[in-house]
Amino acid sequence: MTVYDKLRDPYALAVFVVTLLLPVLVGFVALRWTRNQSDYFVGGRAMDRVTVALSAVSSGRSSWLVLALSGMAWKLGVGAVWAIVGYIAVEAVQFVTLGRRLRDDTQQMGSITLLDYFASRFNDRMHLVRLTGALIIAIFMTAYVAAQFNAGAKTLATALEIPLWTAIAAAGLLILVYMVLGGYVAVAYNDVIRAVIMLLGLLAFALDTVAGLLFGKLMSFLSVGKINPLIGAAGISAFPMAGRLAARVAQEEDFDNFILMHAMGANTAGQLGSVMAGGILLAIVSKLI
Numbered sequence: 001m002t003v004y005d006k007l008r009d010p011y012a013l014a015v016f017v018v019t020l021l022l023p024v025l026v027g028f029v030a031l032r033w034t035r036n037q038s039d040y041f042v043g044g045r046a047m048d049r050v051t052v053a054l055s056a057v058s059s060g061r062s063s064w065l066v067l068a069l070s071g072m073a074w075k076l077g078v079g080a081v082w083a084i085v086g087y088i089a090v091e092a093v094q095f096v097t098l099g100r101r102l103r104d105d106t107q108q109m110g111s112i113t114l115l116d117y118f119a120s121r122f123n124d125r126m127h128l129v130r131l132t133g134a135l136i137i138a139i140f141m142t143a144y145v146a147a148q149f150n151a152g153a154k155t156l157a158t159a160l161e162i163p164l165w166t167a168i169a170a171a172g173l174l175i176l177v178y179m180v181l182g183g184y185v186a187v188a189y190n191d192v193i194r195a196v197i198m199l200l201g202l203l204a205f206a207l208d209t210v211a212g213l214l215f216g217k218l219m220s221f222l223s224v225g226k227i228n229p230l231i232g233a234a235g236i237s238a239f240p241m242a243g244r245l246a247a248r249v250a251q252e253e254d255f256d257n258f259i260l261m262h263a264m265g266a267n268t269a270g271q272l273g274s275v276m277a278g279g280i281l282l283a284i285v286s287k288l289i
Contacts, residue, residue: 030182
């Protein structure tokens with residue numbers, strides 16, 4: 001199926017266009033707020049805490065959280081949760097301790113970037129600190145940004161079945177446009193939009209899993225223990241990860257407890273439920289439009 005075939009549906013085309021143009025629109029809006037260098041690089045130091053926090057987490061963790069951590073959970077099981085716990089703890093300490101002090105010091109020194117701050121603090125007249133910092137940033141940030149581009153391009157290439165390099169060029173051009181237009185403000189608010197979408201998705205999965213477990217408990221009670229409640233946790237559309245994780249948790253408790261086929265059945269039912277819900281939603285939206 002070609003890109004044209006996938007986008008022939010008007011609703012799919014509308015979602016695709018909005019997804020592409022919304023970041024650019026945010027860039028144009030942010031352009032009106034940008035009057036000087038401080039506005040462009042640090043949002044004039046006027047960004048609220050929630051926006052900055054969501055931007056930092058969404059921008060810095062989006063690819064590994066959505067793609068890499070999901071793969072880690074699929075391979076390792078529940079143990080992958082500890083990666084999230086460690087990350088949240090370290091990030092919280094950084095924001096409360098280093099982040100607050102760094103913001104106050106950079107504002108007093110009139111520094112915009114980290115290199116400006118270090119150069120001012122250590123009186124770097126020979127520019128050694130600045131050059132060393134620029135070299136470190138160039139090496140590690142290049143690898144970091146390349147990984148982010150790779151993840152986004154793979155998602156786009158898989159969804160539209162287009163060549164990877166075409167997807168990389170499209171994603172890079174889109175990001176470059178809204179970054180040049182609005183600077184940090186555009187990046188921050190685009191990150192907030194993405195963070196809200198991610199949080200809604202995570203909340204939906206959590207509620208689905210909890211509701212499935214509760215229903216599994218009910219079925220276990222009604223069947224006098226013949227049905228494993230863990231099967232209920234697999235009744236979501238995340239196929240086959242949910243079914244596989246439920247089976248793995250059951251086997252960790254009892255090695256002879258094989259519920260993979262039962263969990264996959266519930267997992268498939270979860271997919272069918274998602275398809276039905278999506279069809280109903282599209283039918284309602286089409287009549288409203």
